[in-house]
Amino acid sequence: MRIMINNIEHLVDNSELVEIIKQYGAKAPFAVAINGEFVAKSNYATTQVQPDDLVDIVSPIFGG
Amino acid sequence: MPYLLNSPFKKASLNIMKELSNSQLMRYSRHIMLKDMDIDGQEKLWNSKVLIIGLGGLGCAVAQYLTASGIGELTLVDDDTVDITNLQRQVLHHEASIGLSKCLSAKASLRAINSEIRLNTIEQRLAGKHLADVITKHDIVIDCSDNLITRNELNLQCYQLKKTLVSGAAIRMEGQVSVYDMQATTPCYQCLSQHFGEQILTCVEAGVLSPVVGIVGNMQACEAIKVLAGIGQPLIGKLMLLDASDMSINTFSILKSPQCSVCGEIPFISE
Ligand SMILES: [Zn+2]
Numbered sequence: 001m002r003i004m005i006n007n008i009e010h011l012v013d014n015s016e017l018v019e020i021i022k023q024y025g026a027k028a029p030f031a032v033a034i035n036g037e038f039v040a041k042s043n044y045a046t047t048q049v050q051p052d053d054l055v056d057i058v059s060p061i062f063g064g
Numbered sequence: 065m066p067y068l069l070n071s072p073f074k075k076a077s078l079n080i081m082k083e084l085s086n087s088q089l090m091r092y093s094r095h096i097m098l099k100d101m102d103i104d105g106q107e108k109l110w111n112s113k114v115l116i117i118g119l120g121g122l123g124c125a126v127a128q129y130l131t132a133s134g135i136g137e138l139t140l141v142d143d144d145t146v147d148i149t150n151l152q153r154q155v156l157h158h159e160a161s162i163g164l165s166k167c168l169s170a171k172a173s174l175r176a177i178n179s180e181i182r183l184n185t186i187e188q189r190l191a192g193k194h195l196a197d198v199i200t201k202h203d204i205v206i207d208c209s210d211n212l213i214t215r216n217e218l219n220l221q222c223y224q225l226k227k228t229l230v231s232g233a234a235i236r237m238e239g240q241v242s243v244y245d246m247q248a249t250t251p252c253y254q255c256l257s258q259h260f261g262e263q264i265l266t267c268v269e270a271g272v273l274s275p276v277v278g279i280v281g282n283m284q285a286c287e288a289i290k291v292l293a294g295i296g297q298p299l300i301g302k303l304m305l306l307d308a309s310d311m312s313i314n315t316f317s318i319l320k321s322p323q324c325s326v327c328g329e330i331p332f333i334s335e
Binding site: 007029030031032033036037038040041042056058059060061062063064 | 118120121122123208209210211212215232233234235238239240256257258259260270272277303305312314315316317318319321323
């Protein structure tokens with residue numbers, strides 16, 4: 001299925017969020033939002049991504 | 065009623081607001097002409113006390129615009145001195161300020177912009193009860209600090225004292241802004257930062273494009289003014305992400321986390 005990850009189109013064959021994060025190669029620390037809403041880390045394992053979902057993998061910044 | 069007027073609570077009980085003078089009505093007329101702001105909104109700014117933590121790139125931008133905007137009282141907190149690598153982005157500090165405390169350097173620049181507002185400086189790194197005492201005396205806190213430890217402590221104290229926190233951060237060509245009003249149903253900074261662990265990356269290590277801190281700091285100033293004047297819709301419970309490399313802005317909702325160590329169901333209490 002087709003999803004967007006950080007505004008770039010990706011074709012994935014697995015709908016599990018954990019797998020998608022792994023395949024994308026996201027390096028900790030990061031937070032994940034689906035369709036503009038952050039997903040709690042404790043829900044990663046049970047979260048399924050739907051076709052055309054907007055997935056954002058966001059890195060923290062603390063600089064001032 | 066002399067009894068009431070002598071009461072230490074007279075300000076709160078009578079809700080006395082400092083009024084704007086005629087020359088101030090003129091000075092801030094471009095604000096007052098904004099339908100939502102009007103004289104009421106400007107008067108709220110004039111009666112507001114804002115705490116700015118950090119006078120680096122973000123803090124300079126925030127303080128500059130809040131000073132020009134006519135906030136009644138600003139307190140600047142930073143324990144650092146100006147060095148030559150600051151001048152690229154910290155616009156209140158000048159070449160002649162190298163070696164001076166950032167508080168005094170910024171205060172001199174701000175005083176030249178607006179002689180009417182009250183400017184307090186604290187040349188220390190505040191923590192614990194001292195920080196709580198300072199926060200209590202202000203209406204809103206603006207986090208312009210450069211590290212996660214300070215950010216988490218400010219969040220914890222603002223949550224406990226129910227003070228709105230305007231958070232901003234910048235690095236490379238990226239920025240983040242969010243507002244936490246610390247109410248029962250809204251998230252706090254920790255609800256977001258718990259995702260990120262303990263990694264600390266500052267501008268020293270990664271570099272930052274000068275105008276990016278200006279953009280982010282001005283967004284923080286804008287959010288603070290909106291909260292204080294009661295106009296617009298502040299980014300409460302939202303995280304705005306700026307990527308200046310393509311000038312894209314994305315806004316995300318932060319959900320209140322039941323497991324949050326600060327605002328969750330079993331809150332963590334610090335001494
Ligand atoms: Zn929280």
